[in-house]
Amino acid sequence: MKHGPEKLLGINVAGTILVHTCFGGEEPVGNEVNESEEARKRFAAFWHFVCPTTSGCDDPLLNPIFYPKLASPGGILATVAEKDFLRDRGWLYHETSKESARGACSD
Numbered sequence: 574m575k576h577g578p579e580k581l582l583g584i585n586v587a588g589t590i591l592v593h594t595c596f597g598g599e600e601p602v603g604n605e606v607n608e609s610e611e612a613r614k615r616f617a618a619f620w621h622f623v624c625p626t627t628s629g630c631d632d633p634l635l636n637p638i639f640y641p642k643l644a645s646p647g648g649i650l651a652t653v654a655e656k657d658f659l660r661d662r663g664w665l666y667h668e669t670s671k672e673s674a675r676g677a678c679s680d
Contacts, residue, residue: 588648598636603661
């Protein structure tokens with residue numbers, strides 16, 4: 574399900590649960606700097622396959638960190654796996670959303 578900043582008629586979204594997050598971005602963060610250039614290219618190619626109309630790896634669908642207006646109006650529960658190579662990006666999303674929570678809880 575995709576939900577943006579606009580209101581949904583008759584639906585009140587109290588919060589968001591993100592299970593096994595998959596965020597990306599042009600600039601590597603955390604442990605991504607240890608990944609090979611080839612691995613980053615494969616991820617970018619996979620993203621272009623999944624979303625052919627994408628603007629790239631900084632697309633708001635893949636990298637919502639720089640788009641605070643997409644933040645959930647309620648709390649956010651985001652899970653990351655300990656050995657997932659994208660875990661540091663999930664943590665960055667957590668920290669960023671916590672800072673812009675507007676009174677909501679993010680743990």
